[in-house]
Amino acid sequence: MRPKRPTAVPASLPGNSVFLVGFMGAGKSSVGHALGQRLHWIFEDLDDRIAAREGRTVAEIFRDSGESEFRRAEHAALQHVLQELQGGGARIVALGGGAFVQRENVALLKASSVPTVFLDAPVEELWQRCCTQASETGAERPLLRGMEQFRKLYETRRRSYSKASLKIQTGGRPVETIVAEIAKTLGLKEIAIRTEQGEVE
Numbered sequence: 001m002r003p004k005r006p007t008a009v010p011a012s013l014p015g016n017s018v019f020l021v022g023f024m025g026a027g028k029s030s031v032g033h034a035l036g037q038r039l040h041w042i043f044e045d046l047d048d049r050i051a052a053r054e055g056r057t058v059a060e061i062f063r064d065s066g067e068s069e070f071r072r073a074e075h076a077a078l079q080h081v082l083q084e085l086q087g088g089g090a091r092i093v094a095l096g097g098g099a100f101v102q103r104e105n106v107a108l109l110k111a112s113s114v115p116t117v118f119l120d121a122p123v124e125e126l127w128q129r130c131c132t133q134a135s136e137t138g139a140e141r142p143l144l145r146g147m148e149q150f151r152k153l154y155e156t157r158r159r160s161y162s163k164a165s166l167k168i169q170t171g172g173r174p175v176e177t178i179v180a181e182i183a184k185t186l187g188l189k190e191i192a193i194r195t196e197q198g199e200v201e
């Protein structure tokens with residue numbers, strides 16, 4: 001008997017997308033944004049899509065409906081983005097820190113054959129980055145509760161992240177170097193942009 005496909009997402013997507021995974025503070029959004037700029041691919045953060053679909057922030061979903069409701073919304077948003085990508089178009093997608101830990105999400109991504117990139121760094125650096133972002137931008141992370149809890153959660157999740165197609169160390173490295181490594185290793189192609197004068201950039 002053939003194994004059942006996990007959810008309603010068709011088989012392999014064309015090679016036009018990259019999904020960034022990893023713990024909080026791994027740099028998924030900043031690397032994703034810079035990679036999108038370099039290749040002229042659209043970048044999106046799955047958490048932003050979740051917030052837009054739900055009409056409230058991730059922190060509000062956690063606070064008012066709990067983590068299980070957030071995971072449901074996260075899975076639905078992931079399914080949605082994968083369905084959109086069936087139609088073509090090039091995209092970099094940053095997943096929230098818990099997305100690639102949920103089995104049904106991993107199954108969806110594997111069934112779609114999209115490359116997944118695990119961004120990793122020493123846990124102390126991940127913690128430091130999250131603290132800096134919280135104080136500089138007021139970024140709210142419902143699961144950022146204390147260093148010991150943060151470390152335990154990271155250790156629990158690390159094995160799941162290692163299932164990604166590619167692992168990149170980000171500790172102490174500039175974003176541009178990380179972006180160049182991802183583009184080169186995955187052989188990602190820049191999209192040519194035509195200027196108003198018709199020149200290709």
Ligand code: S3P
Pocket residue numbers: 022023024025028047058095096097098099141142143
């Ligand atoms: C989460 C990480 C967050 C966000 C949500 C849950 C997690 O994303 O999805 O707060 O479970 O680690 P970032 O990894 O972008 O902080």
